[in-house]
Amino acid sequence: MNATPTPPTQQEFCIAYPLYEEFTFTEGQDEKGWEVFFSQEPIDTYCPECASNSIFRQHVTGDIPRYLDAWVGYKRLSLVLKCSRNVDHRLFFLFKVSERTVQKIGQYPSLADLNTYDVRQYSAVLPLEDFKEFTKAIGLAAHGVGVGSFVYLRRIFENLVDAAYQTAKGDEGWDDEAYGKGRMAERILLLAGHLPEFLVENRSMYKILSQGIHELTEKECLAAFPVVKMGIELVLDEKLAAAAKQQKLEQAKKAIHGLVSKASTGH
Numbered sequence: 001m002n003a004t005p006t007p008p009t010q011q012e013f014c015i016a017y018p019l020y021e022e023f024t025f026t027e028g029q030d031e032k033g034w035e036v037f038f039s040q041e042p043i044d045t046y047c048p049e050c051a052s053n054s055i056f057r058q059h060v061t062g063d064i065p066r067y068l069d070a071w072v073g074y075k076r077l078s079l080v081l082k083c084s085r086n087v088d089h090r091l092f093f094l095f096k097v098s099e100r101t102v103q104k105i106g107q108y109p110s111l112a113d114l115n116t117y118d119v120r121q122y123s124a125v126l127p128l129e130d131f132k133e134f135t136k137a138i139g140l141a142a143h144g145v146g147v148g149s150f151v152y153l154r155r156i157f158e159n160l161v162d163a164a165y166q167t168a169k170g171d172e173g174w175d176d177e178a179y180g181k182g183r184m185a186e187r188i189l190l191l192a193g194h195l196p197e198f199l200v201e202n203r204s205m206y207k208i209l210s211q212g213i214h215e216l217t218e219k220e221c222l223a224a225f226p227v228v229k230m231g232i233e234l235v236l237d238e239k240l241a242a243a244a245k246q247q248k249l250e251q252a253k254k255a256i257h258g259l260v261s262k263a264s265t266g267h
């Protein structure tokens with residue numbers, strides 16, 4: 001057991017904490033509990049209705065209790081966070097308090113909606129099914145489902161590799177037998193020219209994913225989740241950059257072609 005776990009802030013409890021996960025504040029942490037329920041400090045998070053990040057503040061009706069243990073007891077407490085751009089944009093949270101043990105038992109919008117905004121850009125470089133599974137993985141992890149989220153991440157990873165294989169096997173001198181026999185790390189090496197550098201250098205990532213599904217506990221998967229997610233994002237970042245470069249090249253080609261044909265007809 002850890003000595004005293006650090007209590008979540010209002011933002012952490014609302015935005016990052018899975019539903020139903022309990023946190024028990026110690027008596028010395030009454031002020032931290034008070035802050036979760038009554039703080040009006042600004043929270044910078046995604047606003048689904050603005051479709052961008054915004055600053056939220058808790059909207060409190062009536063008096064704010066001054067006693068630091070005002071939240072302790074047996075009750076339900078709710079929080080409404082209002083978007084500073086538009087007061088009609090609101091986030092709702094419902095908490096169950098049993099003595100000093102607090103549990104988030106409801107919220108709107110969903111955790112998944114609040115946690116997937118930063119990956120939306122990747123829909124441009126992922127097939128629709130993979131993109132859906134990527135957001136599903138994030139949603140599951142946000143709800144405390146570690147192993148399940150790894151299943152989706154591993155599929156996305158395998159699909160990235162397979163897409164590269166589909167182009168690579170047309171290459172001259174391609175060794176399909178070696179590829180067929182190879183383990184994932186060896187396959188990735190064979191595909192080096194067709195996969196983002198980051199993935200080739202960190203080909204052991206797949207091992208973590210597989211190990212996660214077979215050997216790691218929910219907690220271990222959840223702890224590894226941000227790292228693996230970041231690895232996949234780096235691969236997708238490279239794909240986004242390559243797509244942007246390709247688009248620019250084509251624009252430039254067209255523009256140059258336009259100049260050349262103008263020059264040849266003009267004189």
Ligand SMILES: [Zn+2]
Nearest residue numbers: 047050083089
């Ligand atoms: Zn808003």
